[in-house]
Amino acid sequence: MTGLQTEGRVSDGTLLEVADLKTHFRTERGLVRAVDGVTFTLERGKALGVVGESGSGKTVLSRSIMGLLPSNAVLRGSVKFAGQEVLGLDSKQMRHLWGREMSMVFQNPMVSLNPLMRIGKQIIEPLQIHLGMDNTDAKATAERLLRDVRIPEPEKRLKQYPHELSGGMRQRVMIAIALACGPTLLFADEPTTALDVTVQAQILELIAEQRKDRNMSVILVTHDLGVVAGHTDEIAVMYGGRLVEKAPTKTLFANMKMPYTMSLMRSIPKIEDPSHTRLLTIPGRPPDLVHPPKGCRFAPRCAYARDKCRVDDPPLVTAETADHVYACWYPVGSPEFQERDVEVLVQLGQTANAS
Amino acid sequence: MNYWLQRLGMAVLLLLAVSALTFGSMNVLGDPLFNILGPIANDRENPRNLVLIEAAEAEYNLDKPLPERYVRWLGGFVTGDLGVQFSSDGQPPVSELIKERLPRSFTLLVMAQILAAGMSIPWALWSASRANSLIDRSSTLMTFLVIALPTFALGVILKFIFAIKLGWFPQRYIAGDPTFTHLRQLFLPALTIALPSAAIYQRLLRTDLITTLQEDFILMARSKGVSRRNVLFKHALRPSLFSFVTVFGINTGALIGGSLISEGIFGVPGLGGAIVEAVAREDFPVVLAIVMIIAATFVLVNLAVDIVYSIIDPRVRR
C-alpha cells in the first residue's frame, strides 16, 4: 500500500498511513510509553474501530495522529495523511488540518462544548476559520448541519447554550461541529460512553450514515467491542500501547486470535443472557506503561500464558488471511490454547455457579 | 426576579445595621456636646452656660432619646439631607462637604480598579499561556512581592521614583486645576492602590485560566482549528472570570481602605482626609455620612458583581 501523493479529494485509496508510531510522555515517574510502535493504514471512506481498555493507548493514539498532545509528549515514527507527513508539524501548521481535514468527536459532550458560548457560535467558528464564510452563509450552513444530525428546530437551537440541551443532543451538536467543514477523517473518541443506551445506538447510526454520505474515513475509539461490531470495516485491538490484533470486522468476530480480544468479547453483555448474569471482567490491571512487563504485555493477566509468553515479546504475525494480524504465541485455536481452555471453562463454570 | 428582590433586601438590611452600629457607637462613646461648645459643655452649674448647652442640645437634637435621633437622622439621610457639621458654626453642611470631596475619591477608586483590571487580565493571559515556564514563575514571584508591599510603602516608593526623581507626574493634587490635570494628578495615587490589587487579580485569574485550559472544550476548540490566541480570548477567558469578579467586588473594601492612605500621601483632599479630620473632631454627621457612603459602595459593588455573573454565565440567569 503506497501513499497517494494527492492534495485534492479522491474517492478511494489510502488516506492515513501510520508507521511505527511511538508516543511517550516525560513525567515525574519516568517515561510513559503510551503508544509503543503502532503501524496501520486506513482507506478513504472506511471505518476503523480501535478497541482497548482504558490505559491501552487508544485515545493517545488518536490524539497523536491529530497532533493534539501536551508538550511533554515525545513522538516518533511516521504519520502520513493523504500522502503528507504530518508528524512533527507544529500546531500552526496543523491548524489548517484541524476541523478542515480531520476532526474529532470527544467522549463527554457534557464538558466538551464551551458552556458559555451559544451553540450557533460554536458551529459557525470552524466555518469562518476554514471556509471564510460570512455570517449569513455560516448561519445557514450551521442550520443545515443541525438538520443533518437530526436536531429538531435548528433555528432555535442555534441561539441556545449547551446546558439547555440533553446529552444526546449535545453529542449531535458535537458531531455537527466535527462535520462542519467536510473533513476526510473523523475521530470519534468513545462517542457514546457518556450517553444513555438508547441514545448510543442513534449516535453510532448517525456517524455511520454521515460517513457513507460524505465518503469520510472514521476512526472509532472505544473500550466496547459491541459498539464497533456493526459500525466498522476493520477493528484494531490495542493493549499496553501496542496493536495486538487487527482484522476486518467480520473476520475478527469469526476468528479472533488473541486471548485478550476474546476476554474483551466475553465482557460484552449479551441480550440473550438472563438478566443479572455476572459479566466476565478481565482480572488484574492494565500494564504499567513506565515499566511494561517483559515478554507479552498481556501475559500477567492471561489465563493462557505460558513461560515463553513471559520472556519473549510476540511479533505481529499474519493469520489465515493477509488482512488479519495478531501478536500471540499461543493464539485461540492452537493446541496449547485448547489444552488450557478446558481448565479455564471449568473455573468459569464454578464461579458462575457459586454466585 | 424574586432573587433580586431578596438580594436588594439584604443590602438594605446590611446598610441599616452598619448605620445603627456606627451611630450608636459614636453617640455612646463620644461626647458630641464637647465638640460643639468646647470646655463649657460640661459646666451645667453655670446658668449662662446651661442656656447655651440647652440651645445646642435643641439645635442638634441631642436632648432627644438615641433611637429617635437615629430615626431622624435616617429620615434626613434618605432624602439627601446629611445634617450639619458638629462645629461651632456648622458650616458648610455635610452634604456640601461630601459633594466636594466624593468625586475625587470616587474617581480615584474607579481609576484604580480600571488600572488593576487592565493590568491583571493581559498579564494573567500571558502567564497562563506559558504556565510554569521560567518567565511565568518569575512573574508569580513578582506578584508575591508586590502583594507584600504595604500601600503606604508603595505610595512613598512611587512618589519618590515617578514624581520626585523622574518628574513624570505631579506630587500633589491641586483642587483648582481643570479636570484633565486632575486625572494626571490622580494617576500615582490610583496606581499605588491598583498595583497590589492587580497582583492579587493576576494570581487568581492565572490559576483559573490554567484550570480552564485543561478542560475538554478547550481541546475541542483547538481541534476545530481555532488559533491559540482565540482559544485564550474567546474560549478560555470568560469561563475563568468567576473568582476574578468575586474578588474584584470584595477587594473594593480593601481599596477604599487603601485609598484613605494613598490620598494622604499624594495630598488628595478626598473622603480619606475628611473622615480622619471628622473622627478627630468626633463630628458624627460627617463620619456617619462617609461610613455610609463607603458601606453603600461596598454593598452596591457586590450587587453589581452578581449582575455581572449572570451576564458572563448564562447558567445563573433566572
Added chain:
Amino acid sequence: MSEVKVLDQEVATESEPDAAEPRRLGLLFWISIGWIVSISLAAALAPWLPLKDPDNNFLIRGDRPPYSPSGTHWFGADQDARDVFSRTIYGARISLIVGFVAIAFGMIVGGTLGIIAGYFRGWWDRIVTFCFTVLLSFPSLVLAILITTLMDRSLVTISLTLGFLAIAPVGRLARATTIQYADREFVVAARTMGAKHPRIIVRELLPNVVIPMGALALLGMAVAIVAEGGLAFLGLSVQDGESWGKLILLGSGTRELENAPWIAFAPILILFLTVVAFNFAGDKLRAHFDVKEIAL
C-alpha cells in the same frame, strides 16, 4: 512543538512538584523563619545591644543633617541627626508588639468562638457566623479608624483594635476546620466512649485546628504590622514611640524624599523583608498542611 505546550493538560503537571515532596518546607521557609527570629530578637534586646541611642542627635560640626549612610550611620541619619538604623530597630519593637498582641488576641477570641461554633453548631453557630459576617462587611481600616479615635491611642488599645479585626477571619477558619474534624472517626470515637465536650475539644480538636491557625497567625502578623503602619500614616497609631509606619511617614515628606530618601527607605526595606518573611512562612506552612485558602 513549542505551540502545543501552550494550552492543555501539560499544565496538569504543575501541582506535581509540590505533591512529589510534601514533607519538605524548603530552604526559603527556614530563611524566612530565621529573619523573623533575628528581627524579633533584635527588637527585644535592643536596649542591650551595641546600638546608638535612637533619640540622640549626632550633630556634626559644620555639616547640617540629614547625613547620608556611612560607616558610622549605616542607614544614614535623619533631619535631627538621629541614627536611622537604630531607630528602625527600635521601631521594630512597636510594630512587632502590636502585631503579636493583635494576633494573639484575635487567635484566642476568634479561635474559641470558631471552635465552639463549629463543634456545637445549632443556634449558637448561627449567631456567631452572623456576627462574623457583619464584622467582615465593614472595610477594616474604617472600623480601625472609628475605634482608635473613640478610644485612646495607647499601645494596648491599638493592638487590641487590630486584634478585634482579626477575630472574624480567624474565627471563620477555626469554625471551618473544626467542622471538618468534628465528624471524623477519632472524634466520634471519643464521644461514644463518653468523653466530655471540653475534653474532646482540647484533646482531639485543638491539636488539629492549631496547625492551620498557626499558618494563619503568620499571615495575620504581616497583615497586622501593615495595618498598624496604615493607621500610623493616618496619624492614628501609637502616640508615644515610633513604629515602622510612623518612621516611614516621617521620612515621606517631599523635602525628606528629595534630600534624604534613606529616612523612609530604611524602615521600608526592613518592614518589607519582615512582611515577606511572614507571608512566605505562612504560605508555605499552609501549603504544607494543605489548608484551604481563606482570605484575610
